[in-house]
Amino acid sequence: MTLQVKRLKKTFGPHTVFSDLSFEYSGNTLGIAGSNGSGKSTLLKCLAGLLSPTEGEVNWLENNERISAQIFNQSMGYAAPYINLYDELTVIENLQFLSNIRRHTDSAENIKKWISKTGLSNVEGQPYGTLSTGQQQRLRIAAALFHQPDILLLDEPGSNLDETGRSLVSEIANLYQDPRHLLIIASNDPRELEVCQQIFTVERQQFI
Numbered sequence: 001m002t003l004q005v006k007r008l009k010k011t012f013g014p015h016t017v018f019s020d021l022s023f024e025y026s027g028n029t030l031g032i033a034g035s036n037g038s039g040k041s042t043l044l045k046c047l048a049g050l051l052s053p054t055e056g057e058v059n060w061l062e063n064n065e066r067i068s069a070q071i072f073n074q075s076m077g078y079a080a081p082y083i084n085l086y087d088e089l090t091v092i093e094n095l096q097f098l099s100n101i102r103r104h105t106d107s108a109e110n111i112k113k114w115i116s117k118t119g120l121s122n123v124e125g126q127p128y129g130t131l132s133t134g135q136q137q138r139l140r141i142a143a144a145l146f147h148q149p150d151i152l153l154l155d156e157p158g159s160n161l162d163e164t165g166r167s168l169v170s171e172i173a174n175l176y177q178d179p180r181h182l183l184i185i186a187s188n189d190p191r192e193l194e195v196c197q198q199i200f201t202v203e204r205q206q207f208i
Ligand SMILES: Nc1ncnc2c1ncn2[C@@H]1O[C@H](COP(=O)(O)OP(=O)(O)OP(=O)(O)O)[C@@H](O)[C@H]1O
Pocket: 012, 015, 017, 034, 035, 036, 037, 038, 039, 040, 041, 042, 043, 188
């Protein structure tokens, strides 16, 4: 899998977050670093197709061929503190709902497995809106992962997580250290980026 970013520019009204940003990455774990407001989340959203760039392009390539948007969407998981699940649905119902809209055939056992892996078994019947902020973050991670995507994008995965939650993120990162997978983590916490083979800084627009 190769991620190719070409002359990317993103503006919000008069504010240019970045411009002429280009890089290529073919490894397994990429970190995106930068200070608050530097554009990490904006870049990650552009990579995921959640935001359209003002100029430039993002290409996901497999064997030098561009992956179609449909295949990309099926192969991608995304977790971020700003991605919300349904408040009134329980932990299990949220994952079942996502499974249905993704048209994946995730078994009930697989859903239960990820609820257990993310330490949410004791609240599996509780509505998302009533969970603690750390539990909500754990469920966002489960939601991004339980369909076992080849590409996983995590924006500040450790936010609101305790030590066990942070270890879970490291465990996930280790799972993605193989050539079939690509994990991208955006964070301003160097500890979270330790698992990454390479780190790209948005401010300097280069690998460090
Ligand atoms: N929807 C939006 N409308 C207007 N401005 C935005 C929007 N989203 C982001 N911005 C601006 O773009 C800049 C980059 O924001 P972004 O969230 O990408 O930064 P970040 O590096 O992820 O920050 P942090 O480390 O604080 O999470 C900021 O100045 C922010 O105010």
